[in-house]
Amino acid sequence: MVIETSRQRSAGYGLCPGVRPDFAPLARSDMSLLLEQNTLLHAHAVPAMETLYQQIINTHNMVLLTDAQGIILHSLGDADFIEKANRVALAPGVGWSEDRMGTNAIGTAIAEKAPSLVHADQHYLAANHFLTCSAAPITDHQGKVIGVLDVSGDRRSYHQHTMALVRMSALMIENQVFAATFEHAIVLRFHARPEFIGTLMEGIAAFSPGGRFLAANRNGLFQLGLPCQALQMHTFHSLFGLPVSALFDHYRTAAPGLLDMCLHNGVRVRGRAELRLGSGMHALTDPDEAAAPSPSATAQAGAAARPRRLSGLRYLNTGDPQLEKVIDKVNRVLGRDIPILIMGETGTGKELLAQAIHNDSPRAAGPFVAVNCASIPESLIESELFGYEEGAFTGARKKGAAGKILQANGGTLFLDEIGDMPVSLQAHLLRVLQERMVTPLGSGKSIPVNVELICATNHNLRERIAKGLFREDLYYRLNGLVVKLPPLRERTDLETVASKILSTESDGGPYLLSDEVLRLFRRHKWPGNFRQLTNLLRTAVIMAGDEHEIGLDHMPDDFLDDIDAMAGPPTSAQTFVAGSARLEDMELSAIMQSLEANDGNVSATARALGVSRNTIYRKLPHLK
Numbered sequence: 001m002v003i004e005t006s007r008q009r010s011a012g013y014g015l016c017p018g019v020r021p022d023f024a025p026l027a028r029s030d031m032s033l034l035l036e037q038n039t040l041l042h043a044h045a046v047p048a049m050e051t052l053y054q055q056i057i058n059t060h061n062m063v064l065l066t067d068a069q070g071i072i073l074h075s076l077g078d079a080d081f082i083e084k085a086n087r088v089a090l091a092p093g094v095g096w097s098e099d100r101m102g103t104n105a106i107g108t109a110i111a112e113k114a115p116s117l118v119h120a121d122q123h124y125l126a127a128n129h130f131l132t133c134s135a136a137p138i139t140d141h142q143g144k145v146i147g148v149l150d151v152s153g154d155r156r157s158y159h160q161h162t163m164a165l166v167r168m169s170a171l172m173i174e175n176q177v178f179a180a181t182f183e184h185a186i187v188l189r190f191h192a193r194p195e196f197i198g199t200l201m202e203g204i205a206a207f208s209p210g211g212r213f214l215a216a217n218r219n220g221l222f223q224l225g226l227p228c229q230a231l232q233m234h235t236f237h238s239l240f241g242l243p244v245s246a247l248f249d250h251y252r253t254a255a256p257g258l259l260d261m262c263l264h265n266g267v268r269v270r271g272r273a274e275l276r277l278g279s280g281m282h283a284l285t286d287p288d289e290a291a292a293p294s295p296s297a298t299a300q301a302g303a304a305a306r307p308r309r310l311s312g313l314r315y316l317n318t319g320d321p322q323l324e325k326v327i328d329k330v331n332r333v334l335g336r337d338i339p340i341l342i343m344g345e346t347g348t349g350k351e352l353l354a355q356a357i358h359n360d361s362p363r364a365a366g367p368f369v370a371v372n373c374a375s376i377p378e379s380l381i382e383s384e385l386f387g388y389e390e391g392a393f394t395g396a397r398k399k400g401a402a403g404k405i406l407q408a409n410g411g412t413l414f415l416d417e418i419g420d421m422p423v424s425l426q427a428h429l430l431r432v433l434q435e436r437m438v439t440p441l442g443s444g445k446s447i448p449v450n451v452e453l454i455c456a457t458n459h460n461l462r463e464r465i466a467k468g469l470f471r472e473d474l475y476y477r478l479n480g481l482v483v484k485l486p487p488l489r490e491r492t493d494l495e496t497v498a499s500k501i502l503s504t505e506s507d508g509g510p511y512l513l514s515d516e517v518l519r520l521f522r523r524h525k526w527p528g529n530f531r532q533l534t535n536l537l538r539t540a541v542i543m544a545g546d547e548h549e550i551g552l553d554h555m556p557d558d559f560l561d562d563i564d565a566m567a568g569p570p571t572s573a574q575t576f577v578a579g580s581a582r583l584e585d586m587e588l589s590a591i592m593q594s595l596e597a598n599d600g601n602v603s604a605t606a607r608a609l610g611v612s613r614n615t616i617y618r619k620l621p622h623l624k
């Protein structure tokens with residue numbers, strides 16, 4: 001059936017079965033250009049072709065790679081089985097599209113976007129009847145054919161397993177091209193059966209650094225079981241049940257095993273992720289690198305694996321004067337072995353700043369190890385930080401474990417929420433910092449360590465000292481440089497920051513905030529600071545879909561509720577002066593009065609007036 005349809009197409013091209021085919025290859029300069037345009041495909045296909053050729057050596061067959069138009073880019077094998085006059089047929093530069101050669105495995109695989117076997121006289125042109133050919137298309141992450149892998153040989157050499165080998169090799173190339181296409185992305189390899197990870201059967205999915213779904217390979221799509229379009233609305237969290245931050249935590253551990261995840265459809269899968277995010281953090285994107293996760297010409301040129309830094313201090317500087325001062329101070333002490341204490345409310349970016357300091361410091365090539373002192377149970381902090389020897393306590397791992405301090409050796413140790421460290425452990429930490437030696441629990445041996453220390457807290461440490469909850473001597477040991485990160489509500493660069501986050505969340509997509517939303521953002525108190533803003537914008541981008549302006553309709557209800565709850569009664573500056581008879585003015589007057597009667601609560605006002613909350617929000621700016 002496929003052959004028949006192809007033959008009809010061939011006739012439609014005006015080809016005559018008896019005609020001598022045009023085996024003239026491309027000119028050398030055109031060929032170089034073609035190879036350049038297909039660098040990524042060529043680079044990943046050649047090793048797979050060599051492996052494939054090893055399986056069929058001495059069978060009078062050749063392995064061919066073509067571009068998306070069927071022009072041979074690379075060939076392997078000996079053309080001796082072809083009579084002399086036709087030996088050029090399978091050489092680089094010769095085109096095998098259906099419109100030139102009629103029905104043939106390469107051209108037909110491209111036309112049908114499916115593997116194709118064309119044997120002997122199934123070829124449209126009589127001159128090609130001496131061949132038997134098995135071809136499989138190679139597609140990119142969007143399902144577009146980017147090339148064809150083919151095994152062609154003397155028709156007497158036909159073997160039924162050839163097609164399977166070609167398909168497997170094409171899949172291997174596809175997976176490699178897929179993984180290389182996404183730089184600055186999270187690339188997850190997964191399967192319900194852990195032994196299939198790293199094989200052709202694995203699913204591969206790519207996510208933006210903020211966790212937004214970008215693409216999946218064939219097996220990935222199959223396992224996820226959702227149409228491509230639906231997947232575009234998903235995030236790492238919604239598909240695999242884990243927030244992206246859990247990935248970072250997982251890969252910060254000393255010997256991370258496979259991830260254990262639950263797909264959105266309840267199937268348990270295991271996986272391994274590569275975090276190709278420069279040096280590990282993901283929230284900030286430089287405008288000129290904003291579109292990085294999407295496959296680009298540079299990726300095609302083979303630049304895929306080059307790591308790029310997006311998390312240095314300069315990327316944090318988005319124009320807020322308070323923050324600029326912080327960055328300036330930090331820059332002065334970089335690499336000078338002065339401990340830095342970062343103060344700031346939750347979500348103000350303390351950890352992000354710590355990571356940026358590390359990335360800009362001379363220790364950037366060393367590890368960055370973060371420990372959240374508030375989230376580890378008190379009984380475990382000691383072993384977590386200092387490590388333990390075999391048999392140090394019940395439940396200890398057989399071979400003991402290196403603590404976080406040792407893991408950070410040569411790099412930076414970030415102690416988050418240091419104010420919550422139990423007093424009993426503070427003396428131990430102080431000793432380590434002073435002596436620069438760690439003694440794992442249960443061990444008599446001290447090990448020298450060399451770490452740069454950054455601590456963070458959202459407590460007032462002086463108050464804690466006064467209450468006997470924090471040791472004064474440790475405080476003085478930690479506060480070489482104290483910097484305070486401003487809360488979001490005090491920052492003057494809210495708009496810039498929001499558009500950076502939008503750019504990350506939408507992989508550089510052109511999302512903008514509407515004026516109404518911006519006004520709301522400026523009024524909001526942002527108790528969760530950047531964490532809250534990032535989550536909000538992530539949802540808003542999904543809600544906005546193809547609309548590129550984020551409006552009130554894309555704001556989650558709980559955010560609007562928060563705004564309601566925080567709004568006080570309107571100020572006198574907002575009081576409307578009645579007197580004009582315009583309908584619009586009367587409307588505003590009614591809203592104003594109702595707002596006053598409801599203590600500024602927008603929901604109650606909307607209910608009282610029988611309109612939506614969005615309508616009230618839209619009118620608010622006109623109440624001045």
Ligand SMILES: Nc1ncnc2c1ncn2[C@@H]1O[C@H](COP(=O)(O)OP(=O)(O)OP(=O)(O)O)[C@@H](O)[C@H]1O
Pocket residue numbers: 282283284316344345346347348349350351352353416456458497501529530531532534
């Ligand atoms: N300047 C920023 N621009 C964009 N996103 C940011 C910025 N600062 C922080 N974030 C994001 O906000 C979230 C919280 O940041 P981070 O963990 O660094 O804050 P934190 O102050 O350490 O919070 P906590 O005190 O709760 O541990 C993260 O998702 C981070 O990527």
